[in-house]
Amino acid sequence: MTGVQSVHDPIARAVIECAADAIVAVDERSRVTVWNPAAERMFGWTAQEVLGRLSPIVPDELMAEHNAVQERLLTRREGDGGQISIATRRFHRDGRLIDVLIDTSLLKDRDGGLLGWVGVYHPVEDDEAAQHHTAERARLVRRLNDIVADLNAELDLGTVLDRITGALIELTGADAGGFVRIEGDRLRLVSMSGLPERMRGTTADLRSSLVGELLRSGRTVRLATGEQRLGDLIWSELEGLHTVALGLSFLQNKPYGALYALFSGRKVGHTELELLELLAGHAGVAVGNAVAYAEVVRQRAHERAVIDSSADGIAVLDRDGLVRQWNPAAHALTGIPPEEAVGRRLPFELPKVGEMLTLPLESGVWLNVLAAEIEETGELVVDFRDVTEAKALEEAKDLFLATTSHELRTPVTVVQGYASTLTHRWDELADADRRAAVATIADRAQSLGRLVEHLLRGARAGADELAVTIETFDLAKVLEGVVAGFRSLSDLHRVELEIADDLPPARGDALATDIVVGQLLENAFKYSPDGGRVLVTAHREGGELVVGVVDEGIGIAPGDHERIFERFVQGEAGDRRRFGGVGLGLYIVKRLTEAQGGQISAHPASPAEDGRTGTRMCLRLAVADDAQ
Structure with a gap:
């Protein structure tokens, strides 16, 4: 069985088969698709044993490093060189660990579709210097894994940024460092180490900064030396500064900020830049988690403020109908404090969802109660407001109508009766009786007029429409x-x-x-x-x-x-x-x-x-x- 799958070009196949370096490719699910003869010689497994299966050569303790490299390649921009090189260790079939240098790249088809990753493995010379370098490299990677785990466990944004800056100094050996956040067309220094405290919060122009140059280049990392003219906000704040390593950090695939590593003593090499790039990538994930958590906290605080400031009583009930939230207005309307309300049922009848219920409390307060369901959680939000005044006004209106109808009916009945008598019995009545009837009609009409006038004045007074001239x-x-x-x-x-x-x-x-x-x-x-x-x-x-x-x-x-x-x-x-x-x-x-x-x-x-x-x-x- 050949060690190369899906390679149809005979020349390409021959190159892979004859290469002196081990070439291993995996698909998106980390299954081996290419395993050339040099890989068989380096690691001991035959192609037949590994093709279509998960690669057996990555130690568990280095799996996070392996995944981080693959993830970083996915987020790299075009023009970044297309590969990441690291010195690390891999398993041989006999169980021993061998030191290798790996050049890892994305594997794409002719249309740019992702096929997986390909790694070219170079053996490392078995001398003391190489072993020291490999061991140090392995230590730094293990430390990076610990730092990443620590970052992902923290949800406070300020703490996350400070830990990222501290990790930057530890991993790269930089003399100072900082994290700048991109805010529109400005940069703001939000976290730092080894720099004057007065610089925290200072801003600089994005376009003329190192970050601006890096964004325009399309790359994610770069080195800048002191000979270059750079108008950066932190460039001249470290005495003896000769090199700056810079790595972009992304949030939801958009540039969020950048890590600065400032060197005034030791020289900077490929390893420091690679570690900076890996840390910057993980920083984006940690910052994203903290930002998302802060947004949840902010949204909950906003919702809590709205509930607490509402003039309506608001209660949130769980699936069992027990109160879980009880705002100040609910306390004021019912007289029941939160500590007595939470964990118990409502002190009044619960209406059906979407229906309005008007009911009295023992205190004499009348409430309009409305319930709505939160479909995602099954909780109920119950809104209730004081309608005692409206209820009293409604009762007063009923009393007013009943009383008015009675008061109007009496004089109207008298007027109608006497008018009917005069109409039908005019000739039968004596002159004195006719005069008495007319006088009664006039008197009742006058009473009726006064009653109507009182009603109109009362209506205007209730509507605050009484106009006076002082x-x-x-x-x-x-x-x-x-x-x-x-x-x-x-x-x-x-x-x-x-x-x-x-x-x-x-x-x-x-x-x-x-x-x-x-x-x-x-x-x-x-x-x-x-x-x-x-x-x-x-x-x-x-x-x-x-x-x-x-x-x-x-x-x-x-x-x-x-x-x-x-x-x-x-x-x-x-x-x-x-x-x-x-x-x-x-x-x-x-x-x-x-x-x-x-x-x-x-x-x-x-x-x-x-x-x-x-x-x-x-x-x-x-x-x-x-x-x-």
Whole structure:
């Protein structure tokens, strides 16, 4: 059986068969495809024994070196010489190790397709110098293997770069070294040894640097001597520097940076450049691992920041439905800290994936809950937000609609009834009855108009659309007009007005104040159904004008003095069936008062002579600037 497979050219076959040096080729799976007679003589195995099988000549402890050479050839650029030469050892069939010098190249077909690798083996002279060189070479390779293993186990980028620089000094014997990273059109020194610390982080122009020249050459390593004019960032920082060895490092097949080995003492040879090239190749892998890990860490930190800063509660559940992440908003919404939530089930019902669920907590908080699945891990992300305010607004809206329909239905029914009576029985009714019916219609229509006006004002107030004009106005005149209008509305109530003689002008909105005082008087009438005195007062207290409206009615229940100013709220003593209304009057009063910079409050009135207490409403407005 011939020792050459797939070599069809008779001349090429004859050259391989007759070569004095051992020639061994392997395919992409490291199976032997060429094993010439010289290889049989050097290693002891016949071609028939090794063809189509894994090469038996590489010792286990040198397998990493063997693989590194093959990998480096794959990543080399065109113009790099096409081969790597190393001095190493290989097995003989009888078990002994023999010293050889190997020239390894890529093996390609005519179209450039990869067939494998071919090595030409030269015997090394069996003298003391050659043995020392081979032993030293083997030691360095073993050390390189240890360094590579150490680099690949480290994931912090800064530590990886520092270890690469330290390994560079150890393996090449350089007097100083550094790693520069390519950042656009600049170089940055990110790791160094044997150079001043002040240089760390300094930058240089890429184009005029050694790295720039190396990139333009298409090669991955080079030597530069002191006679060359080189404007490099570290060229002149080592006294006595005579040679720089430079090797490119690649990340995802793109130049990432370069290793510098600076020599000011010993001479540099082929071995140092070869070790630098191998280390640079492994550095790219280690840097790639560290960069990928840093990106994962950065992405996780970003995701964690998004989760932690979210206003929504977010929980991540594992496949068993147990909480694994619990953000600060989840703690705030439920009151459950992370240490109590993690490892347990959710404190509320879990909705189906993609469906929204609205549910209450024991605290009274209402939540909208939505769940989504992470298909890759089977985990669930549960998002929940506080919708208590929206829920309360929805309930208030329902109450508003129910109450409004009731309040509107009563006057409308009365108007419809009397209008129908007049339409069908006009001639049968006496003149006094007809007048009474028309008066009732007018009265109910007026009530209906006031109700609609309150609803519209309440809607505008809730939407923050109450517009006021702040100016100086005569508060006494406004109060006199309002009181005069109310005195004729009830035979049961006696409206009195007491205004201090020295009352200064007010600063605010006269029309808004008119509406406020009118609403206060209307409430005083409504909640004192048995009549009595209604007293309106006005006086100055410091920089404020104080308007009081005091009635002798049923008063306000304890605890309701603040609530009565909310929308759709009446005091517990206010029976809707008895007094009517939708609870918007005092809400509008508060909104109009605050819009002009004033304050409104409710208090129990001092007991009257007959024992009735009633209510005192207190309106405070600012004194006009020119009256301060």
